[in-house]
Amino acid sequence: MSKIDNKLKLLACFALLLSQAVFAGGDDPETGFRVFPFLQQVKTNSVGITFETHNSDSATIKVSLNSNMSGYIAHSAPTGKIRKMTLSGLSTNTRYYYTVTSDGETSPVGSFVTALPKGSRLPFRFAVYGDTREAAWYEDIVASYGDNDDHLPVCQSMASKAPEFVLHVGDLGRDGTDMDDVINFFDVEKGLLRNHPIVPTYGNHEFSGGSGTGNTYFDSYLMSSGNSGDFAYYSYNYGNVHILVINTGKYIDNDDSYDLLLPGTAQYEFIQTDLQNAAADSDIDHIFVSLHVPVHSASSWGDNPTLVNHLRPLFEQNGVKAVFEGHDHDYQHLEKNGIHYILSGGGGSPILQIGSPSSDATIHKYEDVLNYVIVDVNGSSLVLEAYKVQGQGNSSSSLLERIVF
Numbered sequence: 001m002s003k004i005d006n007k008l009k010l011l012a013c014f015a016l017l018l019s020q021a022v023f024a025g026g027d028d029p030e031t032g033f034r035v036f037p038f039l040q041q042v043k044t045n046s047v048g049i050t051f052e053t054h055n056s057d058s059a060t061i062k063v064s065l066n067s068n069m070s071g072y073i074a075h076s077a078p079t080g081k082i083r084k085m086t087l088s089g090l091s092t093n094t095r096y097y098y099t100v101t102s103d104g105e106t107s108p109v110g111s112f113v114t115a116l117p118k119g120s121r122l123p124f125r126f127a128v129y130g131d132t133r134e135a136a137w138y139e140d141i142v143a144s145y146g147d148n149d150d151h152l153p154v155c156q157s158m159a160s161k162a163p164e165f166v167l168h169v170g171d172l173g174r175d176g177t178d179m180d181d182v183i184n185f186f187d188v189e190k191g192l193l194r195n196h197p198i199v200p201t202y203g204n205h206e207f208s209g210g211s212g213t214g215n216t217y218f219d220s221y222l223m224s225s226g227n228s229g230d231f232a233y234y235s236y237n238y239g240n241v242h243i244l245v246i247n248t249g250k251y252i253d254n255d256d257s258y259d260l261l262l263p264g265t266a267q268y269e270f271i272q273t274d275l276q277n278a279a280a281d282s283d284i285d286h287i288f289v290s291l292h293v294p295v296h297s298a299s300s301w302g303d304n305p306t307l308v309n310h311l312r313p314l315f316e317q318n319g320v321k322a323v324f325e326g327h328d329h330d331y332q333h334l335e336k337n338g339i340h341y342i343l344s345g346g347g348g349s350p351i352l353q354i355g356s357p358s359s360d361a362t363i364h365k366y367e368d369v370l371n372y373v374i375v376d377v378n379g380s381s382l383v384l385e386a387y388k389v390q391g392q393g394n395s396s397s398s399l400l401e402r403i404v405f
């Protein structure tokens with residue numbers, strides 16, 4: 001890449017920095033970052049960066065094409081505490097480096113690659129994980145869960161696989177209205193999300209204790225999808241892949257919760273139209289679905305009749321390759337009518353042993369372990385690898401299974 005090319009790429013992003021100060025409260029005796037910069041919504045020409053400082057100081061974002069930050073261009077952000085910013089005007093499929101300085105602290109250098117354009121058949125990989133709430137609160141109930149260090153090793157192992165983005169299938173934390181819990185999530189994830197943008201899915205625990213009305217993660221830190229308000233549901237394109245993210249709601253054991261995705265609802269109509277459009281799109285080779293409550297599970301939550309009866313037909317009619325699920329804290333690979341149901345709910349939440357697994361779907365793999373999944377896309381080729389993570393402070397991993405589609 002020539003120096004002129006580099007300069008043009010940086011000048012382009014310099015022209016279109018958009019930012020939003022979300023909250024500017026009073027002074028805080030602490031200084032520096034409360035939430036270190038993390039990435040989301042990576043697109044062909046932009047990326048979202050969010051951070052929070054203890055005080056409403058000015059912030060400077062430096063962007064460079066070089067890992068040593070040489071030749072950087074600096075951007076100013078408005079004052080505030082939580083800053084949700086979109087860095088626009090970037091070049092497609094290009095690696096950028098960045099730091100943020102505010103409130104007397106400079107973040108470590110992070111980096112990201114802007115997305116492949118829709119229809120590109122160039123190779124890329126993404127990761128899938130979920131249910132990352134900490135296990136520590138469980139100590140009083142289950143004596144064997146005495147450590148609070150399973151979530152971090154999963155993040156560290158995922159980062160070592162260098163995915164272009166990470167798809168989270170929901171239940172980021174334990175309680176979406178508990179600020180300590182929310183801040184803890186971003187603290188544990190800061191090393192991962194500094195370099196790997198998150199594509200989040202609504203889990204029941206993003207609400208208060210799984211049954212309240214709060215939604216701090218999505219209201220305050222994660223960006224609106226642009227579809228139907230704040231992150232209710234959306235879809236995301238990256239190269240030749242289409243990912244539909246569904247919101248299964250907060251009352252996971254109450255049939256009424258599924259009102260928000262029954263036929264005739266806005267979300268059902270969105271799902272139907274979105275999948276039909278993706279299936280008819282010659283740029284799209286692979287359609288995936290992400291949702292928190294599983295359609296099929298051989299574990300505690302079991303097969304969900306509402307999802308089986310109303311959503312599964314849409315998946316089957318429109319050529320969905322795989323459905324990524326969470327909610328149960330384990331790893332599962334099930335298959336029904338040609339669709340793979342990959343449940344990856346082992347991101348740090350307490351792993352619970354169950355009795356004999358059972359499901360109406362074919363059970364290819366079932367493991368009560370910390371885990372995540374790596375998906376490698378290379379044109380029409382699709383390879384999925386599931387990894388078990390040791391945990392208890394140990395980020396070593398081993399292959400659970402390899403699926404070649």
Ligand SMILES: [Fe+2]
Pocket residue numbers: 171203204205292326327328
């Ligand atoms: Fe859940």
